[in-house]
Amino acid sequence: MSTIANTDNWLEIKAAAVAALPPSVVEFIASLEGSVHSESHLIAILHMVQAETGWLSTEQMGAVAQLAQIPLAKVTGVATFYHYFRLQPRGKHMINVCLGTACYVKGADKISQRLMDNLGIQFGETTKDGMFSLESTRCLGTCGLAPVVMIDDQVHGPVTPGEVSLILEKYLKKEKTAPKA
Template identity: 90%
Template sequence: MSATVNTDNWPAIKAAAEAALPAKVVEFIASLKGQTHAESHLIAILHMVQAENGWLSPETMEAVAQLAQIPLAKVTGVATFYHYFRLQPRGKHMINVCLGTACYVKGADKISQRLMDNLGIAFGETTKDGMFSLESTRCLGTCGLAPVVMIDDQVHGPVTPGEVGLILEKYLKKDKVKA
């Protein structure tokens, strides 16, 4: 982090950036001022933002760049390089399809395709209504139940392609009852 840039509108830019980020992230960035190689904390800053917001929006990446005085291209480059960072919001329900050996051999590819068809999304995407995000994972450690799908923290298995719609409907009904 270099010295604060002197521009005519810095107070407004700083205020907007602070408003776009959680208070603890703003405080953390402020605590780095004056440290040698403070920009080396960029990944930690992005982790904090994602932990609070669930994803890294263009606005929050711009705010990090402004407050930390790191070029936006570097912030965006780090966020897009590491697979861990999410650049779109997650759905209310996170679906993970196990593609480990046991699950794959027992039809996880068919389960995956049925989920994609039913939801209208691919791995790494979120439904337009914000209800579901779809991810793949290498192993959930429940090989005896293969093939398995984990939704939020609930493991479903063994799952057949024909059960996919019923499982999704269960979550949609549960949300309607809560509403």
């Protein structure tokens, strides 16, 4: 009688990895199997995951590592190195504060600080209720309206620190009156 336990659980690991990723990503990774330098597609794979899910979770990065047979350290290294990848879910409303020269000279730093104070978050974070994410950008191409804040696809400008609360309240009010899905 053998006392050595069977520790080969690849089928379970693979099933969990497949379940953690969108089917299109799983298919893409499978199509790379056996190709030379399949790890060179890592950034494309991570872009696909983020495009489908909005961000890269620890579970998803682990699944990519398993299915693509790339060390997890390399997957997380790439995901954390590139600014484009988000490692936290985004809020329902994306707030971008322009910190380009025209906006900054006209007080974008004060607008940014007011937003951070009102929302209780810093750049790159999402409010606990999942309503808002706050990001900075270098230019929104609306210098004539400086300083500007873009929420989702709507540009607000020129904005004063005193208007920040009113702008946020409009979005919160819209959420309260929106029909429940």
